[in-house]
């Protein structure tokens with residue numbers, strides 16, 4: 001995918017597609033709520049298709065209306081459901097980590113597997129926690145990795161869970177918890193990364209009628225609900241980053257101070273770098289002259305936007321250091337190594353640190369970037385093409401994981 005630099009400053013309003021994280025949480029809660037739920041503003045992408053396939057395998061019924069971005073979900077009663085089978089979570093961390101506990105509620109054997117990329121990502125903490133709350137677990141490949149078989153039901157109770165590898169283990173356990181016999185109380189055994197995603201989990205659960213306080217969930221049931229899903233804040237980071245790189249104004253419609261998504265704080269980092277940010281409860285506007293300063297920032301809460309910041313940092317007037325994100329070596333690819341390798345390919349002085357990376361600004365040369373089957377490598381590196389001639393993105397269709405129309409929407413900015 002060749003990219004063409006912009007010839008005039010940006011001046012656009014964008015509404016990104018629905019949040020992947022909220023869509024996949026709402027699908028789990030709706031699938032476990034006996035009755036009909038309606039999800040509006042949903043994301044239609046590979047990760048959410050993976051979740052739709054997963055909850056269908058558990059017995060839920062899904063009607064997809066992509067033109068109206070709406071999903072209608074006929075939920076199951078997990079205490080009587082006995083559907084077992086093979087679930088393909090594809091490349092999706094959220095689908096795999098959220099469906100394992102949900103499948104383990106059933107008195108049936110379910111195998112969860114995914115692509116080779118997903119098989120390389122860690123699952124040990126969630127498999128261990130599920131054993132503690134009553135599941136029979138078979139690790140069918142390497143211990144601590146997919147594929148794995150789960151068989152319930154779950155008695156719940158108190159369970160220790162580690163937080164430093166991924167918050168998705170905790171979110172998955174919490175969402176299944178209302179249907180555990182004794183409910184669930186989680187004690188974290190290590191510091192939690194991606195904290196805002198756990199707050200999001202609790203908010204979606206509460207919208208579907210669950211009782212949640214701190215990391216304690218009461219036994220009960222989900223209630224079918226009509227639920228409106230926000231646009232995706234991680235996707236929005238590319239458009240906000242575009243204003244920072246190319247200069248001009250970008251407004252994100254549908255995301256603001258009222259958002260459930262931590263990634264809206266990417267705008268705060270651009271503000272620290274010198275951009276002007278205007279916020280309302282439901283919109284974010286970034287205006288920039290394209291001259292930003294470097295920043296030293298901990299991105300443990302919003303690590304999906306770290307690659308976006310790496311791209312923006314290339315054009316700042318001083319170095320940028322990102323800390324607190326060593327755990328993103330376990331995402332779709334080793335994101336710390338991948339972003340440093342690709343920026344160095346373009347002649348930028350980037351270095352890998354133990355818990356992040358440092359980007360020294362420079363003038364990138366024309367480069368064809370590798371994307372490592374990582375949608376966020378493709379979307380973040382595309383920002384260089386808005387300012388530097390001769391930028392190409394290999395395998396651009398990898399954006400289908402969360403944002404199939406990304407390159408069309410980027411082109412429409414001009």
Ligand SMILES: O=C(O)C1=C[C@@H](OP(=O)(O)O)[C@@H](O)[C@H](O)C1
Nearest residue numbers: 021094166167168171194197304
């Ligand atoms: O719960 C979620 O929806 C997510 C949590 C984060 O993962 P980790 O908790 O593994 O950092 C994030 O990177 C991912 O894209 C979505």
Ligand SMILES: C=C(OP(=O)(O)O)C(=O)O
Nearest residue numbers: 091092093094304331376
């Ligand atoms: C890490 C990501 O996804 P997941 O963990 O859900 O596969 C992501 O979307 O950047």
